[in-house]
Amino acid sequence: MIRVGPDDFDVAAELEALQADAGGAGAVATFTGHVRGEDGLSALILEHYPAMTEREIARHVDQARRRWPLLGVRVIHRVGRLVPGERIVFVATASAHRRAAFEACEFLMDYLKTHAPFWKQEERTDGTRWVEAKASDEAAAEKWKLK
Amino acid sequence: MNLLYFAWLRQKIGRSEEQFDLPHDITTVRALASHLARRGDGYAQAFADTARLRAAVNREHVSFDAPVADNDEVAFFPPVTGG
Numbered sequence: 001m002i003r004v005g006p007d008d009f010d011v012a013a014e015l016e017a018l019q020a021d022a023g024g025a026g027a028v029a030t031f032t033g034h035v036r037g038e039d040g041l042s043a044l045i046l047e048h049y050p051a052m053t054e055r056e057i058a059r060h061v062d063q064a065r066r067r068w069p070l071l072g073v074r075v076i077h078r079v080g081r082l083v084p085g086e087r088i089v090f091v092a093t094a095s096a097h098r099r100a101a102f103e104a105c106e107f108l109m110d111y112l113k114t115h116a117p118f119w120k121q122e123e124r125t126d127g128t129r130w131v132e133a134k135a136s137d138e139a140a141a142e143k144w145k146l147k
Numbered sequence: 148m149n150l151l152y153f154a155w156l157r158q159k160i161g162r163s164e165e166q167f168d169l170p171h172d173i174t175t176v177r178a179l180a181s182h183l184a185r186r187g188d189g190y191a192q193a194f195a196d197t198a199r200l201r202a203a204v205n206r207e208h209v210s211f212d213a214p215v216a217d218n219d220e221v222a223f224f225p226p227v228t229g230g
Binding site: 033046047048049051052055056077088089109112113114115116117118119120121130131132133137 | 151153154155203206207208220222224225226227228229230
C-alpha cells in the first residue's frame with residue numbers, strides 16, 4: 001500500500017491494517033518522520049511530481065520485496081504545508097523475522113530520501129528557502145548496492 | 148514534448164509545465180538543457196549549472212546522456228529532498 005497526499009494518518013490504524021494484510025508476520029518494523037522543531041522554522045512546504053511519485057516508490061517497494069521475504073509493506077508520504085511536530089512520512093514492513101523487517105524499512109527510507117521526487121521548502125520567520133539534498137543521504141542509499 | 152519544472156527551477160522559470168517542439172538536432176537531455184538555457188533570463192539562471200540538476204524522462208530518473216524524443220515527457224528538478 002502506497003499513499004501520497006496532504007492528509008495525516010493514524011499510525012495505530014496503519015499497523016493494524018498491515019498486520020491484517022501480512023497474516024502470520026512475526027516482526028513489524030516502522031519508521032515515522034516528523035517535521036523537526038527548529039528555531040525560526042514555521043513550516044515545511046512539500047511539493048512532488050504526482051505522475052512519477054507513486055510509481056517511483058512502487059519500484060523501490062518491488063526491489064525490497066525481491067531482496068527480503070516481506071509479508072507486507074505500507075508507505076505514506078505527505079505533501080503540502082506541515083508545521084513542526086506533524087508527521088511527514090511513514091514506512092512499515094512486516095516479515096517473519098526482525099532482521100528482514102528492520103533492513104527493508106531502512107532501505108525504503110534511504111531510497112525515499114534520495115529517489116522519490118519530493119522537494120521541501122522551509123518557511124522561516126525571515127523568508128523561505130529550498131532544502132538542499134545531503135551527501136550523507138546519498139551515501140546511505142549507495143551503501144545498499146554494496147551489501 | 149511536455150516539459151516539467153519543479154522546486155526552485157519552477158520558480159526561476161516562472162512556470163511548472165510547457166509544450167515544446169523539440170528541434171531535430173537535439174537528441175539528449177544535456178543538449179535539451181543547453182538549448183533551454185539560451186531561452187532567456189529565468190531559463191539561463193535555472194540551467195546555469197547542470198551539475199546541480201536532475202532529470203526524468205517519461206517519469207524515470209535518467210542521466211543527462213539519456214536520449215530524448217519529441218513525444219517524451221521531460222522533467223528537470225534539483226536533487227530530491229523528501230522523506
